[in-house]
Amino acid sequence: MARFTRRDALRLAAAAGASAALPAQAAMGPQDKFDLVIRGGEVVDPSQSLRGRRDLGIRFGRIEAxxxxxxxARAVQTLDAxxxxVxxxxxxxxxHVFPYGSAIGIPADESVAMTGVTTVVSAGDAGANNVAALRRHIAAQTRTRMYAFVHIANMGLAGFPVAELYNIDFAQVDACAKAISENPDFVLGAKVRMSENVIAKHGLEPLRRAILACERSGRPxxxxxxxxxxxxxxxxxxxxxxxRPGDILTHAYSGAPNLAGxxxxxxxxxxxLPAALSAKSRGVVFDVGHGGGSFDFNVLEAASAGGCPPDVISSDLHVFSGNTPGLPFLPWVMSKFLAVGHSLETVVAMATSAPSKVIGRDPKLGTLQVGAPADVxxxxxxxxxxxxxxxxxxxxAGxxxxxxxQTVAGGVVFGRPYSSPFAVR
Ligand SMILES: [Zn+2]
Structure with missing residues (x-):
């Protein structure tokens, strides 16, 4: 019987560690070409405190250089930036990216030319009853990377514009917990809408049920x-x-009134509110979720001055909000934060590395670091x-x-002549 020594184990562990640290770099020879080079642009990547003119080399769907x-001459395809x-x-x-299923969803890939979004989170479009349809029929054939919060109401937003929780019986804790547990690579947690025009007089009960669903899922x-x-x-x-720390308050800067005005x-x-400041200080994520009725400059400015600036800028884009004067397309929403005094680096971080940290799946998502998914x-x-x-x-005024x-997802450019084979994820 061959002896397997501790030294052998250490050698194997070291080799595994080394290959994980050097994804494609080691495999690329001096004569190999990049699949795509994005040339001449000004790279802004807050994750590595980088702002300057750089060329990006992409190979095998990852940032290679x-x-x-x-x-x-080292590029099969070149993009002049x-x-x-960049x-x-x-x-x-x-x-909201569950077309044909949620009543307000838009096909994610269809808005890329207007948004530059390469990763999107479905904010409760689906509940336990239809999250498998979102995953199997939508996410699986979408080039935009997709994650989801599963709605505590078991039909998600399928019934829109009829409120999903006037009848609290739709908030099914165990079904939601099961959906979270069964889809750890796709589902990030539970969504609940707490406005009076969604939950009527149910008070904290919908939120309590959503928390229970998260806890019972056995996942973080x-x-x-x-x-x-x-x-x-x-x-x-x-x-x-x-x-709880890590939970997300969305529409944080809403100025919408309740039913009585x-x-x-x-x-x-x-x-x-003092409760907002203490939520912020224990790690609750303040998310913009601009949408068609959920963003008020006055609320933003008072909250920011009081210690609650946003952590994440998001759009809440859907078929209704997309047609409102606030134009909640992510780059336009980001531009509003430039107008109120945030730096370009801060604004980019709040729409790339910060939400990627909330998603918490690929540590290099939302960055241009070597080894990151080639999303640009x-x-x-x-x-x-x-x-x-x-x-x-x-x-x-801005x-x-x-x-x-131009937008690139997984190393493949949207709206340009295709690479062969057209074999996206
Ligand atoms: Zn929304």
Missing amino acids: IEAEIPA GGKL LPGLVDLHA AKLMVHIGGVETPELMSQILDLL AFTNIVQDGKL SVMELAEGPVSFVDTRGNTR RVALKPV
């Missing part, structure tokens, strides 16, 4: 909690108090006076706007 210059920004593919933590599942016009001012603080959001009478958004930083409107008619030019 990021260098001052990669000769054109001269004069443009960003990690945008990650949209809140969108997160909650995404939609607010805006909750039933009472007190309920808003009670919701905040129940959120009262403003019951995280800023009340011009003041940030080439954008123009268009200069000129521009007026941005929120969802309540307030405007802010000087620049981000405009998508």
